[in-house]
Amino acid sequence: MRQMNPVQRLRRSSRVTRTAARIFVGYRWRGWRDRKEPGEEARRRLAEHHRHSAEEIFRTATELRGLLIKVGQLIGARADIFPEEYVEVLSRLHDTVPPQPFPVVRQAIEGELRRPIAEVFAELSDVPIASASLAQVHRGRLHDGREVAVKVQYPDIEEIVHVDLQNMRMLGALGNRVLRDFDFSPIIEELTANIPLELDFINEGRNAERTARNFAGQDDIIVPKIYWEYTTRKLLVMEFVEGIKVTDFARLDAAGISRQEVARLVSEKYVRQIFAHGFFHADPHPGNLFIQPGPKLVIVDFGLAKQLEPAFLRGFVRLLTALMAQDKAGLAQAFRDLGFKTKRQDDAVFDALGEALITRLSRNGEFNRDRALLMEFQERMMRILRENPVVRVPGEFLYIGRVMGLLGGLGAQLGSEVNVLDVLGAELPPAVSAAQ
Numbered sequence: 416m417r418q419m420n421p422v423q424r425l426r427r428s429s430r431v432t433r434t435a436a437r438i439f440v441g442y443r444w445r446g447w448r449d450r451k452e453p454g455e456e457a458r459r460r461l462a463e464h465h466r467h468s469a470e471e472i473f474r475t476a477t478e479l480r481g482l483l484i485k486v487g488q489l490i491g492a493r494a495d496i497f498p499e500e501y502v503e504v505l506s507r508l509h510d511t512v513p514p515q516p517f518p519v520v521r522q523a524i525e526g527e528l529r530r531p532i533a534e535v536f537a538e539l540s541d542v543p544i545a546s547a548s549l550a551q552v553h554r555g556r557l558h559d560g561r562e563v564a565v566k567v568q569y570p571d572i573e574e575i576v577h578v579d580l581q582n583m584r585m586l587g588a589l590g591n592r593v594l595r596d597f598d599f600s601p602i603i604e605e606l607t608a609n610i611p612l613e614l615d616f617i618n619e620g621r622n623a624e625r626t627a628r629n630f631a632g633q634d635d636i637i638v639p640k641i642y643w644e645y646t647t648r649k650l651l652v653m654e655f656v657e658g659i660k661v662t663d664f665a666r667l668d669a670a671g672i673s674r675q676e677v678a679r680l681v682s683e684k685y686v687r688q689i690f691a692h693g694f695f696h697a698d699p700h701p702g703n704l705f706i707q708p709g710p711k712l713v714i715v716d717f718g719l720a721k722q723l724e725p726a727f728l729r730g731f732v733r734l735l736t737a738l739m740a741q742d743k744a745g746l747a748q749a750f751r752d753l754g755f756k757t758k759r760q761d762d763a764v765f766d767a768l769g770e771a772l773i774t775r776l777s778r779n780g781e782f783n784r785d786r787a788l789l790m791e792f793q794e795r796m797m798r799i800l801r802e803n804p805v806v807r808v809p810g811e812f813l814y815i816g817r818v819m820g821l822l823g824g825l826g827a828q829l830g831s832e833v834n835v836l837d838v839l840g841a842e843l844p845p846a847v848s849a850a851q
Contacts, residue, residue: 427582438472441464462500465498469504472487480548484548488547491700514546520551523568535557536565538555549568549576563642573614609719623641625694636711637658641654674831678826682822686839689723754807
């Protein structure tokens with residue numbers, strides 16, 4: 416693995432800093448200017464700056480790659496939070512990251528196989544079917560006729576990720592000093608522990624097989640098979656499975672697949688992973704989810720998966736049970752038991768958060784149809800947190816929040832009217848017994 420020299424590290428950090436500074440200063444300038452002349456023209460200029468900022472993030476991410484791609488993917492999947500300009504621009508990062516040249520890919524594949532490509536593959540396309548933050552995927556065919564997807568890790572990506580994590584630890588420490596009302600440590604700790612696992616394709620293959628076993632006998636979910644004889648830590652060869660990208664609405668509609676059925680299917684499968692299995696695919700952005708008629712859900716890319724310890728799962732089930740029963744005392748205790756801490760020892764913030772969460776989950780369809788209503792809800796949440804900031808959030812909760820957030824963004828794009836509380840209610844009883 417080639418090491419970055421100090422100059423390269425500095426250039427990488429300074430490029431990210433410049434991008435963030437330009438975007439931040441631009442918003443401050445427009446906020447100051449437009450307060451004097453609000454109206455349609457101000458809204459037009461704000462939308463223009465949204466798009467300009469999103470394009471700036473896109474350019475920086477595609478140039479530097481690494482974890483910056485993942486940040487862009489996350490923003491591009493959150494139609495429930497970010498302006499449509501950000502979603503439109505950064506959703507391109509889900510599967511259209513500029514790929515590495517095929518000669519580089521060929522060398523990497525043959526280095527892992529320790530033999531020429533022709534000895535393993537009867538065919539291997541030199542044009543990738545997907546390229547993302549850590550690897551790209553090519554379609555191929557083995558000599559026995561099996562159609563495969565070949566995922567190959569980018570050269571030098573380990574060093575890039577290492578540098579990005581160092582930068583994030585530095586920024587997290589700075590954030591803790593500047594924003595004293597929040598502790599960024601759990602986020603940084605989780606990233607440091609889990610991101611390197613995404614670079615181990617053996618781990619990814621095991622995660623995929625575990626998920627497939629958990630859903631054994633259910634024909635409405637598909638996890639591609641792993642071909643271990645050709646898989647290494649940096650090369651993953653798996654079954655090629657056809658499917659329509661979950662946000663390719665034109666193809667879904669042409670195939671006669673109901674968007675509402677898709678939204679319910681995705682919600683049910685992820686709630687079941689979390690609460691019934693205690694093990695879940697933690698990266699459900701649109702580039703990793705595909706749909707077949709039925710509908711059937713195809714999930715790929717299991718580099719980021721999370722195991723929930725039984726004690727945490729029991730506590731989380733108690734929290735949701737208290738939420739659904741509107742048990743304020745039980746809710747506050749469940750938050751505390753899970754490891755949440757607030758700046759001031761006042762349970763009122765837990766009551767307010769619980770009420771807000773109930774509102775968000777039960778009115779999911781309304782929020783997906785009415786963006787102004789969603790923005791009003793989010794402002795309410797911010798007011799609650801400003802009054803008594805939550806300074807400690809357990810790492811497991813962050814990943815569940817990530818999944819629920821990504822699914823919320825997907826639901827907004829699908830126009831989902833699924834009541835998430837109904838889906839949760841169907842899964843809580845088996846979750847309780849599984850967690851005992």
